[in-house]
Amino acid sequence: MAPCVELHPVNPQPRLVAQAVAVLRAGGLLVYPTDTCYALGCMIAAREAQERLRRIRQLDAQHDFSLLFSSISQMAEYAKLNDRAYALLRKALPGPYTFILPATKDVPRRLADPRKRSIGVRIPDTPVCERLITDLGEPLMSSTLQLPGADAPLTDPDEICEVLGGQVDMVLLSGVGGVRCSTVVDLLEWPPRTLREGAGDLRSLGLGVVVP
Numbered sequence: 001m002a003p004c005v006e007l008h009p010v011n012p013q014p015r016l017v018a019q020a021v022a023v024l025r026a027g028g029l030l031v032y033p034t035d036t037c038y039a040l041g042c043m044i045a046a047r048e049a050q051e052r053l054r055r056i057r058q059l060d061a062q063h064d065f066s067l068l069f070s071s072i073s074q075m076a077e078y079a080k081l082n083d084r085a086y087a088l089l090r091k092a093l094p095g096p097y098t099f100i101l102p103a104t105k106d107v108p109r110r111l112a113d114p115r116k117r118s119i120g121v122r123i124p125d126t127p128v129c130e131r132l133i134t135d136l137g138e139p140l141m142s143s144t145l146q147l148p149g150a151d152a153p154l155t156d157p158d159e160i161c162e163v164l165g166g167q168v169d170m171v172l173l174s175g176v177g178g179v180r181c182s183t184v185v186d187l188l189e190w191p192p193r194t195l196r197e198g199a200g201d202l203r204s205l206g207l208g209v210v211v212p
Contacts, residue, residue: 001165001166002164002166002167002169002170002171003019003170003171004157004160004161004165004171004173005019005170005171005172005173006157006173006174007033007128007172007173007174008174009033009127009128009174009175010127011127012127012128012131012132012174014131016172017131017132017135019170020032020132020172021132021135023169023170024041024042024043024046024136024140025043025136026169027042027043027045027046027048027049028042028046028049028168028169029041029042029049029052029053029167029168029169030042030168030169030170030171030172031145031160031164031170031171032128032129032132032172033126033128033129033172033173033174033175033177034068034122034124034126034129034142035094035095035096035124035125035126035129035178036096036124036178036180036181036182036198036199037144037145037146037153037155037177037178037179037180037181038145038154038155038160038177039143039144039145040053040056040057040142040143040144040145040168041068041140041141041142041143042140042141043136043138043140043141044067044108044111044138044139044141046141049169050065050141052167052168053065053143056147056164056167056168057143057146057147057148058148059143063143064111064119064120065111065120065141065142065143066098066120066121066122066141066142067107067111067119067120067121067122067139067140067141067142068121068122068123068124068129068133068139068140068142069121069122069123069133070123070129070130070133070134071123072086072089072090072123074133074139075089075121075123075139077106078103078104078106078107078119078121079099079101079102079103079104079107079119079121080101080103080104081101084190085099085101085187088185088187088192088205091204091205092200092204092205093122093123094123094124094126094130095124095125095200096124096125096180096182096183096198096199096200097122097182097183097184097185097200097205098120098121098122098182098183098184099120099121099122099184099185099186099187100118100119100121100184100185100186100187100188100195101118101119101121101187101188102116102117102118102188103117103118103119107119111141116188118188120184122142122182126174128172128174132172144181145160145164145177147163152179153177153178153179153181154177155176155177155178155179156176156177157173157175157176157177160173160177161173178199180198180199181196182196182198182199182200183196183197183198183199183200183202184196184198185205185207192207194207
């Protein structure tokens with residue numbers, strides 16, 4: 001069974017964060033809390049961990065993962081930002097939003113949308129994610145911890161440990177998780193299109209149209 005550890009939500013313990021970073025750098029798969037739901041995460045280069053993630057969630061090879069960052073400057077290495085996109089991201093992030101942006105050449109082709117060469121990017125508003133990604137030194141590939149056939153993500157820490165403890169390499173816990181996923185906004189064209197309304201406040205961004 002994978003170790004299940006409790007992180008302080010405001011001041012995550014450096015020793016535990018270091019253990020999680022070591023697991024990631026070894027090609028491992030984590031469960032960890034975000035500002036919306038619990039998620040599964042691994043490094044971009046960790047192909048075996050990505051395959052395990054797909055098996056856990058029963059996702060096909062065409063399903064896109066999000067990349068989580070600690071800052072907009074780090075994000076700019078992987079996503080192309082024009083002035084309008086940068087201004088919107090400065091307003092919205094960190095926060096419960098996923099933005100679809102053109103991928104840079106640093107993003108492997110297998111991770112970007114094959115037709116649009118786009119990626120989904122996030123900066124969660126939580127010290128746990130900020131510390132984990134900062135110490136890792138590169139983005140975290142992420143997918144919501146919602147199991148096949150379930151109507152909502154897993155939220156209870158005890159259930160998460162029981163169900164996922166034998167399928168991942170480490171479980172990071174920080175209280176009961178949320179059930180609303182991030183709001184997804186497409187910035188490939190202007191004006192932006194809201195593809196999924198989730199935990200984010202669309203009105204605060206001047207957005208309000210949800211595309212089916």
